Amino acid sequence: MKNLAxxxxxxSLIGGTFTSCSKKEIEKVKTLHLYVSTQVKxxxxxxxxxxxxxxxxxxxxxxxxxxxxxxxxxxLVPNLAEKLPEVSKDGLTxxxxxxxxxxxxxxxxxxxGTGRELIAxxxxxxxxRLADPKLQSSGWWILDGKIKGLNEWREKNTGxxxxxxAEEVEGLKALDRYNLQxxxxxxxPQFLYALAMSFAFAVxxxxxxxxxPAFLNHPVGxxxxxxxxxxxxxxxxxxxNTKFRNKTYPTDASDELxxxxxxxxxxxxxxxxxxxxxxxxxQPAWLNFQKGNSDYMGVPKDNFASAIQGNTLSDDLKAxxxxxxVEPSLDVTYVAFNHDSELFKNKKLRQAxxxxxxxxxxxxxxxxxxxxxxESIVPPGISGHIKMYKNPFRGPDLEKAKKLLAEAGYPEGKxxxxxxxxxxxxxxxxxxxxxxxxxxxxxxxxxxxxQNPWPELQSKVQKRTIMTYGMxxxxxxxxxxxxxxxxxxxxxxxxxxxxxxxxxxxxxxYKSSSMMQDSPERTALxxxxxxxxxxxxxxxxxxxxxxxxxxxxxxRNYISTDFEVGQAQYLNVDQEKKKSLIGKL
Amino acid sequence: xxxxxxxxxxxxxxxxxxKSKSLWQHAWTQLKKDKLAMLALTVxxxxxxxxxxxxxxxxxxxxxxxxxxxxMAPNLEHILGTDIFGRSVWDKMIKSTEVAMSVGLxxxxxxxxxxxxxxxxxGYFGGLLDELxxxxxxxxxxxxxxxxxxxxxxIMGKGLFAMYLALGLTSWVSLCRLIRGEVMRxxxxxxxxxASSVGCGDFRKLFVHILPNVLHIVIINFxxxxxxxxxxxxxxxxxxxxxxxxxxxxxxxxDSKLExxxxxxxxxxxxxxxxxxxxxxxxxxGDALRDALDPKLKGK
Numbered sequence: 077m078k079n080l081a082x083x084x085x086x087x088s089l090i091g092g093t094f095t096s097c098s099k100k101e102i103e104k105v106k107t108l109h110l111y112v113s114t115q116v117k118x119x120x121x122x123x124x125x126x127x128x129x130x131x132x133x134x135x136x137x138x139x140x141x142x143x144x145x146x147x148x149x150x151x152l153v154p155n156l157a158e159k160l161p162e163v164s165k166d167g168l169t170x171x172x173x174x175x176x177x178x179x180x181x182x183x184x185x186x187x188x189g190t191g192r193e194l195i196a197x198x199x200x201x202x203x204x205r206l207a208d209p210k211l212q213s214s215g216w217w218i219l220d221g222k223i224k225g226l227n228e229w230r231e232k233n234t235g236x237x238x239x240x241x242a243e244e245v246e247g248l249k250a251l252d253r254y255n256l257q258x259x260x261x262x263x264x265p266q267f268l269y270a271l272a273m274s275f276a277f278a279v280x281x282x283x284x285x286x287x288x289p290a291f292l293n294h295p296v297g298x299x300x301x302x303x304x305x306x307x308x309x310x311x312x313x314x315x316x317n318t319k320f321r322n323k324t325y326p327t328d329a330s331d332e333l334x335x336x337x338x339x340x341x342x343x344x345x346x347x348x349x350x351x352x353x354x355x356x357x358x359q360p361a362w363l364n365f366q367k368g369n370s371d372y373m374g375v376p377k378d379n380f381a382s383a384i385q386g387n388t389l390s391d392d393l394k395a396x397x398x399x400x401x402v403e404p405s406l407d408v409t410y411v412a413f414n415h416d417s418e419l420f421k422n423k424k425l426r427q428a429x430x431x432x433x434x435x436x437x438x439x440x441x442x443x444x445x446x447x448x449x450x451e452s453i454v455p456p457g458i459s460g461h462i463k464m465y466k467n468p469f470r471g472p473d474l475e476k477a478k479k480l481l482a483e484a485g486y487p488e489g490k491x492x493x494x495x496x497x498x499x500x501x502x503x504x505x506x507x508x509x510x511x512x513x514x515x516x517x518x519x520x521x522x523x524x525x526x527q528n529p530w531p532e533l534q535s536k537v538q539k540r541t542i543m544t545y546g547m548x549x550x551x552x553x554x555x556x557x558x559x560x561x562x563x564x565x566x567x568x569x570x571x572x573x574x575x576x577x578x579x580x581x582x583x584x585x586y587k588s589s590s591m592m593q594d595s596p597e598r599t600a601l602x603x604x605x606x607x608x609x610x611x612x613x614x615x616x617x618x619x620x621x622x623x624x625x626x627x628x629x630x631x632r633n634y635i636s637t638d639f640e641v642g643q644a645q646y647l648n649v650d651q652e653k654k655k656s657l658i659g660k661l
Numbered sequence: 662x663x664x665x666x667x668x669x670x671x672x673x674x675x676x677x678x679x680k681s682k683s684l685w686q687h688a689w690t691q692l693k694k695d696k697l698a699m700l701a702l703t704v705x706x707x708x709x710x711x712x713x714x715x716x717x718x719x720x721x722x723x724x725x726x727x728x729x730x731x732x733m734a735p736n737l738e739h740i741l742g743t744d745i746f747g748r749s750v751w752d753k754m755i756k757s758t759e760v761a762m763s764v765g766l767x768x769x770x771x772x773x774x775x776x777x778x779x780x781x782x783x784g785y786f787g788g789l790l791d792e793l794x795x796x797x798x799x800x801x802x803x804x805x806x807x808x809x810x811x812x813x814x815x816i817m818g819k820g821l822f823a824m825y826l827a828l829g830l831t832s833w834v835s836l837c838r839l840i841r842g843e844v845m846r847x848x849x850x851x852x853x854x855x856a857s858s859v860g861c862g863d864f865r866k867l868f869v870h871i872l873p874n875v876l877h878i879v880i881i882n883f884x885x886x887x888x889x890x891x892x893x894x895x896x897x898x899x900x901x902x903x904x905x906x907x908x909x910x911x912x913x914x915x916d917s918k919l920e921x922x923x924x925x926x927x928x929x930x931x932x933x934x935x936x937x938x939x940x941x942x943x944x945x946x947g948d949a950l951r952d953a954l955d956p957k958l959k960g961k
Contacts, residue, residue, distance in 0.1 A: 377919070378919060378922030378923075379922065381922070381923045382922075441731065441745055441746070501900070501901035501902075502901075503915050503916060503918065503919055504919070506901060506912070506915070507745060507916065510746065510906075511746060513906065514725070514727075514746060517725075523906075524905065524906050525905055525906045526818075526819060526905055527819065527901040527902075527905065532815075
């Protein structure tokens with residue numbers, strides 16, 4: 077239906093229904109104009125399980141840690157925590173001290189309507205809410221089985237009429253007003269990343285109790301912006317939190333981001349107001365952006381050809397002062413084999429199939445040449461990715477592919493059964509499948525493309541009634557572990573390892589690395605796994621996609637990032653520039 | 662022995678009677694007069710011929726070959742341009758004809774078989790059997806068609822065969838109703854009573870005597886069903902539930918919904934025009950057949 081609507085829209089465009097609007101004055105209050113492409117579910121951190129909701133939640137709420145805005149690779153820095161936690165030698169106990177004097181937003185849920193100070197107990201409460209069996213948060217997985225006593229607490233409260241928050245959990249304790257201690261069940265080096273996710277942000281108990289179920293629409297946080305009430309409308313308007321603590325724009329940055337230090341040391345947030353407009357269809361959003369109604373947006377696929385020529389912005393967009401930002405995303409597309417199938421235990425067959433594919437051509441056809449052809453499973457930008465590495469089995473090399481296919485026992489594909497390739501039912505997915513079929517036909521392998529609705533594809537993968545299938549994986553946190561887990565034997569589906577790849581050497585390496593803190597030794601293990609994941613060809617990697625974002629000249633400090641939560645506080649609008657540029661639109 | 666008549670004594674004079682045309686002959690003469698209908702018939706024959714030739718591998722064999730760069734605009738060499746993989750859109754359009762026509766034919770045959778069989782049994786025997794069949798088709802028709810289609814393709818897996826079945830099994834109800842009504846009207850007519858009196862059994866009466874008299878309804882329905890099936894095939898393939906791994910007008914239209922933003926219109930054009938012509942031809946033919954076969958319009 078969506079596509080139909082789009083078609084109708086395009087037709088109405090041709091009909092000239094749209095007329096350009098008159099010149100507009102820019103508002104006196106420094107306002108950030110953002111756009112989101114989907115309805116926002118609500119403003120409760122424990123339910124913000126998609127990128128869009130968590131971005132909104134991140135304007136109001138904060139967590140203990142955040143990613144340094146200008147550091148690459150992504151680095152965690154304290155946010156509500158005073159400093160990074162002290163971690164015990166065994167890696168099981170984390171002690172945080174939190175910032176003093178941080179205030180919740182003024183709200184009628186507090187006595188006299190004045191926000192009180194944030195204390196360590198607020199985190200204990202907020203994380204217990206995440207574990208609350210009655211609330212069924214979709215973010216429970218970040219703590220599930222990891223904090224001592226929390227699973228037991230969750231189970232114990234499942235049958236009770238009301239959940240007992242007063243009962244102490246051994247692994248989740250406020251030592252005093254400002255100190256907080258976590259005890260883990262096993263070493264979990266990604267624990268800190270979990271605390272930077274919006275699920276783990278601090279909410280005040282008063283607000284939850286005062287608003288009840290309506291808490292979803294009454295966010296009360298400590299963040300840089302205030303949203304008095306959330307309504308399911310097409311516009312969300314935030315105002316600056318005037319009592320925001322003394323947090324300043326970073327003064328240090330990675331070399332490539334040094335140009336963004338103009339506002340270094342200035343108190344945050346840098347704008348007075350945020351207006352977030354919800355526009356579901358990409359075409360109106362694109363037109364809105366061009367009129368200056370939103371400050372930045374990703375380039376819609378269908379407008380790519382007209383907006384970007386070569387690898388730069390088209391001249392007419394440039395003339396309007398629009399800039400293009402290209403940033404690799406932490407993701408990888410791949411075609412997975414079902415390793416339960418006897419057929420694909422044949423390593424040479426897997427290698428031959430990978431060699432027969434032209435990934436560069438695929439990149440050109442389906443990603444407008446914007447992706448980076450992948451060599452292995454870990455994308456660039458996080459440790460574990462080897463920069464100059466070339467996968468010896470990445471094609472196209474038809475001669476070598478044919479040779480390996482013969483060695484595998486199927487000269488010219490003879491003796492091979494028809495191999496099915498399952499994909500989601502979208503047009504592009506099907507086209508990718510057809511392309512795969514064509515490529516395989518070149519070496520004599522016969523592929524049948526099968527389209528599935530998303531849930532059916534998922535269930536086929538889980539039930540393992542599948543031969544090969546196309547997928548993509550995006551990072552939950554900037555750690556190669558989040559990608560390597562896709563190949564760890566014991567993680568087989570219903571866990572994240574959908575292919576069922578099970579290589580004892582890889583498993584051993586993964587197991588050792590999963591207990592280790594970030595260190596050169598761990599990176600060495602990651603790189604070993606990276607090589608295995610490349611040369612053993614457990615999956616055929618496609619590309620690491622890149623995000624193409626266009627922004628107006630007046631928007632300052634914008635960078636495209638995989639972890640956008642909390643970004644708005646760093647953004648700035650150059651009012652003078654906006655005045656001069658808006659006339660050109 | 663004298664009084665026995667011999668054949669030599671009898672004079673046979675052939676009586677000249679004006680030749681009476683059967684309903685079918687009459688319909689054919691009627692149809693022949695209708696130029697538009699004949700054009701439609703030619704178009705349908707042409708499409709069938711294309712479908713057969715492509716199924717036999719005589720034409721459009723290169724539909725999955727790369728013949729040029731991707732998204733080449735229509736030119737002299739490739740009159741309908743190329744698609745994303747540089748395949749000839751013309752060849753894809755021709756190859757899709759095979760899918761469309763085969764879906765139309767098989768679906769119409771399945772739906773007519775079920776519709777006629779159940780309809781005539783219900784109409785002829787009446788009673789409990791009738792109630793059972795009426796209950797059955799009421800139930801089937803109260804399930805939204807597209808849901809049933811989706812359910813059948815889920816069970817059967819996807820592909821051409823599933824689509825034949827899915828479309829055939831969901832499109833017989835209206836014909837079944839019509840046939841049931843007609844058979845009810847016919848079963849007490851004199852010619853049926855005559856058949857009973859010479860000792861014909863139920864099935865002989867039903868299938869040898871009554872059925873030929875309601876066959877015109879079946880023929881009209883066939884031509885209408887054919888084009889509905891073609892349209893449904895295109896919609897299903899557009900939604901990704903249809904044919905897999907071979908071209909279809911539906912998948913071509915699906916492709917072009919993204920291509921339009923790039924200004925690539927030829928794939929949409931090819932698929933739509935090919936479908937438009939055949940569906941229009943079948944509709945015209947169906948109408949003309951209805952007029953030609955309706956005894957009430959005879960001689961008008």
